[in-house]
Every structure is written in C-alpha cells, then in structure tokens.
Amino acid sequence: MSKKIIEIQDLKRHYQMGQATVKALNGVTFNVEENEYIAIMGPSGSGKSTLMNMIGCLDTPTSGEYILNGNRVSELDDSELARVRNREIGFVFQTFNLLPRTDCLNNVELPLIYSGMKGSERKKRATTTLEKVGLGDRLDHKPNELSGGQRQRVAIARALVNDPSILLADEPTGNLDTKTGDEIMVLFEELHRAGNTIILVTHENDIANYARRIIRLRDGVIESDEKVESPVLASASVSLQEA
DSSP, rough: OOEEEEEEEEEEEEETTTTTEEEEEEEEEEETTOEEEEEEETTTSSSSSHHHHHHSSOOSEEEEEEEEEEEGGOOHHHHHHHHHHHHHHHEEEEOOOOTSSSSSHHHHHHHHHHHHHHHHHHHHHHHHHHHHTOOTTOTTTGGGGGGHHHHHHHHHHHHHHOOSSSEEEEEEESOOOOOHHHEEEHHHHHHHHHHHEEEOOOOOOOHHHHSSSEEEEETTTEEEEEEEOOOOOOOTTTTOOOO
8 A cells, every 4th residue: 555645635825915815725635645746737826836835845724734744734833844845855946946156966965964964975975866867977067067957957866865755846847948848857757767756836738747647726726636547758768868
C-alpha cells in the first residue's frame, strides 16, 4: 500500500479585500501518495497559486486540514514551518531564483547550509546532485554563464539536494523555449521514474500531460481530478546533457 505524503481535507483560504471576502480556496480535498506525478491546472483566479502556497507551507489555511508527511501544518509555528519547507519540499520556480554571483555548486548547497550539514558533506552531496541533472561539468559556472535550461537544472538540483518528500514546481518551463522546456520535462520524467513525488503547477495543457494525474481548479474548488492513462513523453533520444 502506497504511503500518503499529503492529506488535504476541506482546505479553505479566504482573504479580506476591503468589504469583500475573496474565497481563493473554498473547500479543497485530495491526497497525494508517494511517487505520484500530479499537475495542478486552472485559469487565472482559480486558486492554483494559493493552493501551491498552501502545499509549500508559504501560507496557512483559513480552515481545513493539511498534513504533510505526518506534520499537521496548521499547528506549526513559523520556525517549524521553515524547517518543513527546507526538509520536506523542493521548490522549482519559473524564474529559477538562483544567486547571480554564486556558482552552481554553492547555489545547490544552500538548503544544506540551512539544514546544518558540514561543509565537506555539503559539497559532496551538491556535486552528486548536479551530476544527476547532467551538470557535473558546470560546478564552478555562475548563472550568467549558463543557458536558461541549464539554470533550471541547477534550480532542480537545489530542490533535490535535501531529498525532499515532494518536488513542487511552479510553471517550470515558463521562461524556456519549447525545445528546452521539453528537455526539462524529460528530466522531470526521469526524476519521477527514480521515485520522486512531483507536483507541477501549470496553465499549459501540453506540460500538464506529462503528469500521471491532473487536478483542475475553478473558482477555488476542484473541478476534476483524473488519472492520465498515457502521459505525453518527449522523444527518448533527447539527451539530459542538452539544454
């Protein structure tokens, strides 16, 4: 029986905008099992960004239950939330969010520094993770010396380095051309096959179709939650070294 990584029950997030109450999430319920590959979709204003912030422990719900790998998120204080974000969640952003004056190795080491890992072990772990995403020969390169696809690979390595419970990717191909975006999605497919649990937030159908399950939001509620029988995969001939 698969292990539940995420349990979400009747999750609500309401905001007060002057006299009006905006119901960004209005009763969302679903579970995520270990090694699932899920895409969350929805039009602007559907609640998908709010849900991503909830899953990533960047915001807390107005009501409802969110359990992440046994942690009841609504009961955690700020320092505990920061620890959960660092250890349980690997974030991948559309804009990469790399430190521009820092080389690949040090960018990937950052989560390990926050975890308190010793220097020699950090470098070893960061090097191994960069090799896993095809950048073993770019350790000392800074972001401005890399292509967009290579920068996103560094960001993915940084997300992976702490061996998180989930990879949470927000429009990870949004700043990339089609060919490079396809190569990044092939990399996500490889990571999924290696056992990683992936949650992908996107508005693009062709990107969502790489996942094995698609959750569609509308007006703060789940409109549909479907398994994908035949995921769209890029050509197997695409090399993970290209970007």
